[in-house]
Amino acid sequence: MSSGSNPESSSSSQLFSAESYFATQPSPPALDADVTGVRTFIARQAKAGRRVVLVTSGGTTVPLELNVVRFLDNFSAGTRGATSAEYFLSAGYAVIFLHRQHSLQPYSRHYSHSTNPFLDFLELEQIAEPQAASLTLSSQTSSPEPIITVRSSDPKHLHTVLSAYKAVHRAGTLHTMTFVTVNEYLWLLRAVSKELNVLGRNAMYYLAAAVSDFFLPREKMSEHKIQSGKGSLIIEMDQVPKILKSMVDEWTPEGFIVSFKLETDSSLLVPKARAALERYGHQVVIGNELHRRKFEVVFVARSAPPSPEHNRDCLEDASSQIEETWLRIDEQIAGAGKEIEEDIIYELVRRHSLWTRSQIRV
Amino acid sequence: MSSGSNPESSSSSQLFSAESYFATQPSPPALDADVTGVRTFIARQAKAGRRVVLVTSGGTTVPLELNVVRFLDNFSAGTRGATSAEYFLSAGYAVIFLHRQHSLQPYSRHYSHSTNPFLDFLELEQIAEPQAASLTLSSQTSSPEPIITVRSSDPKHLHTVLSAYKAVHRAGTLHTMTFVTVNEYLWLLRAVSKELNVLGRNAMYYLAAAVSDFFLPREKMSEHKIQSGKGSLIIEMDQVPKILKSMVDEWTPEGFIVSFKLETDSSLLVPKARAALERYGHQVVIGNELHRRKFEVVFVARSAPPSPEHNRDCLEDASSQIEETWLRIDEQIAGAGKEIEEDIIYELVRRHSLWTRSQIRV
Structure with a gap:
């Protein structure tokens, strides 16, 4: 990447295989903890005889700086993934929901902070002041306590969504994991696929995330915010390896x-x-x-x-x-x-x- | 922009002034409606003698395609802007909150869908079935209606936030507008600045949005999704004109x-x-x-x-x-x-x- 009016005249891009990708790009710091969590979840579902689907959802980012200010993103609110996860859950599947941080999630998607603002569902009700005629000594009563109540324009829908949400939480059939960058996504996809492989043909992979086709190898990233004022910005990105091939051939050959x-x-x-x-x-x-x-x-x-x-x-x-x-x-x-x-x-x-x-x- | 293993060897970037930017880049379709809305808001606040602050918040995007799949983004959840808007409101200002779609908003920021999931605040309470001893004819009672109640781990905080939110809505002192792309942001900033200029020194501008320093002129954008499989991706972007200069010199010379x-x-x-x-x-x-x-x-x-x-x-x-x-x-x-x-x-x-x-x- 460069910022200047003269673009570099020679390309320094290389072609990464899945193997060379994971050998050269850093794993996310929380990877081990994430693997432990998902392994426990899968073991519990296997014991209960449930099929498990990995649903990936939302867009991945490609940061341009190590101290990230700017990044390339892939358009996706996560609607397809979040909606699909609900239908998998109601079909009896356990769901690993691997999604972009802050993208839509099953159930809460119906009430995301912008389309149906949460606070508009709540009402403050002031308990009525004692009537003058009731002769209550107002100096002895504390100031009236307001009560917060739920007011929905479609209470039946809210009730249906809330019931399903609570039922899934009680059953413990939904496990959520998050990524932001395409690098985190690739590492997590590989790790979860290898874990899910123990289920053989009972594992499904529903890869709805909008994954970048390009990335910036760690060694090409700028440490600090790229400075403007020097003309145009030129970014050259390498191709993300085709990891579907590795999933089929190596990580989870029996998975659907x-x-x-x-x-x-x-x-x-x-x-x-x-x-x-x-x-x-x-x-x-x-x-x-x-x-x-x-x-x-x-x-x-x-x-x-x-x-x-x-x-x-x-x-x-x-x-x-x-x-x-x-x-x-x-x-x-x-x-x-x-x-x-x-x-x-x-x-x-x-x-x-x-x-x-x-x-x-x- | 190009996708191929040989980067272009000559730069085609040009230097845009604010004037040439607005003369060549398309205005957002909803601009007129947005201007009408904000003009009405400003007139009402002027009549009430309130100072008005424009708060911009969240990151702008730079789409790489006309049918946008990929875009460059600037990191910002919108915390600074959403938080600041609340303090301006409590200081008696009217606030025009020009923010990135789906970024954090005043008040609801405390309960965004990820950090404090809305549905976890709600409880389904089943009204108890009639006791056998009560001799109620169960065939005549409809099935028990569940009630939805609010359960917060910090009810005092929820009450404070909700009260402030409702008070601001009653007073009509908060006007929200949204952008996604840097182009929408620039057009809206210019339009709102020119409208707010009627308030002279009573207008403040609090430009907390994370605005891209670079953009892709309309004529350079790819119509469809850029295809992968042809090697690396090379993007060249032009500099966004320095619109602060235009704000001071032309659009709102008396604004703070x-x-x-x-x-x-x-x-x-x-x-x-x-x-x-x-x-x-x-x-x-x-x-x-x-x-x-x-x-x-x-x-x-x-x-x-x-x-x-x-x-x-x-x-x-x-x-x-x-x-x-x-x-x-x-x-x-x-x-x-x-x-x-x-x-x-x-x-x-x-x-x-x-x-x-x-x-x-x-």
Whole structure:
């Protein structure tokens, strides 16, 4: 990275493999504690016979400075991940929710600090002053104590969300972990995958986080805030290694792995999703276009079993046996509160069940 | 911007003035509506004889694509701005709170969705089933209705915050506006400054937002998501024009303008703050070092009147008449809940009062 009017004329980028990445980039300080926590959680779920899904959610950052003031970010509020986690929990899964710090979380997402400000739900009620006629000696009564009450415009919804939240906490089926940088994300993904591998085919990976394709290797980072005033800013970033390949081949070969492909150019969506599936050899790529992501997604997978409930357009490619299944919901129905994640998770649970019963890779 | 293994060898950056910036970069679609809203607010406050402060808060983004997937961001949760807004309100100011969408806001900041999850404050209480001995016909009673109650570990604090929040809403002294990108920020800052200019010296500007020094001109932005797989990513950004100069010279020459200077290298803090004050000719630069910002800040200003209450180190520079005043609070006291913003706002209100009474620039 440089700040100056003359960009460097030669590139110093290198190509990182997953192996060289983890050999050269520093692990997060809390990694050991995070691993211990998730290991305990997984052991408890295994004992209870529950399937476990790792849901990743939110965008990763790429800090430009060691004392970070500026960073590259990937757009994601965490809606897809937080919503999906709720449907996995209600389908009986235990969920490891690995999310960007301060991104949306299951249940509380309905009342995030901006869309439904918490304080607007609370009312101060002053207990009425004693009436003059009641002859109470006001000098003996302490000043009236206000009471805080809950006032919701949709108490039924609040009650439903709160009940589900409390039930999940009682059952202990939700384990949350946080990342900020893409480096933290990669280290945690590897660690959790290796831990979840003990569950074999009962583990699912739902990789909804918006992960940067590029990063700045530690040795290229500026220690202090990059100074302005010297013309333009030039940043050169290296490619993040393709860790899906390592997940499939090494970390969790029996896991049911679902990745996401987000595009803004819809003509690229299916070709890129198919290419990812062929390249990494995992189970499902869910393609979504940025502006249509709440209304339609496409499942790209090898020989997916038929699902008569859903309106689907099948395109079979005989040579690769990869097929596309579209899930769509009506925009009006979505406006009335129906979430496409409900259908996505329903379909994935069905496919995961088939996966756990099969002995060979589908 | 380019994605490829060979960086471009020639720079295409240009130097934008404020004038050429606004002449070439698009205004946000909601600008007119935002201006109408803030104009009404300012008129109401002017009628009530209140001083008005514009508080900017949170970090700006620089999108890399028109259909934005990736963006550069400036680190800021919005704590300084949200906290300061509360102290301005309690000092009798009306506040225009121009903040990054989803960053912290006054009052609700105490209960943000991550640090104090809202749902943990609520309890479901099931009303007890009728006792068998009570002989109530259970077939006639509907199933018991659960009641939602508020449970806080610190009810006194919740009560204080809630009371202040409700009082401000009743008084109508807080007006919130949001930005995401640095472009939106710059357009809104200019528009609000021009509106606030009607208040003359009764307007204050407290520019606590973390504003990018660099941006990507519209004509250089990629329409769609930048594709990976072609080697490294190279981004070249242009410098954001120095709009403080325009604020002082054109938009709001009588306003009391406070800017912030954040550094991670403490040796740069005072020199950079002094340089900013000399360059732009506004009233106060508040310097803060990233890791000490909750415990100490330095006011850099011309001939500030003495303030005996505060522990201060004065360094007079006879040639420029610029002096530095440190405000410090003890880390232990800060840990017990004392906020340095209380002292910052106290000192600024004092200086602003002097400013409103003076006829010449101090």
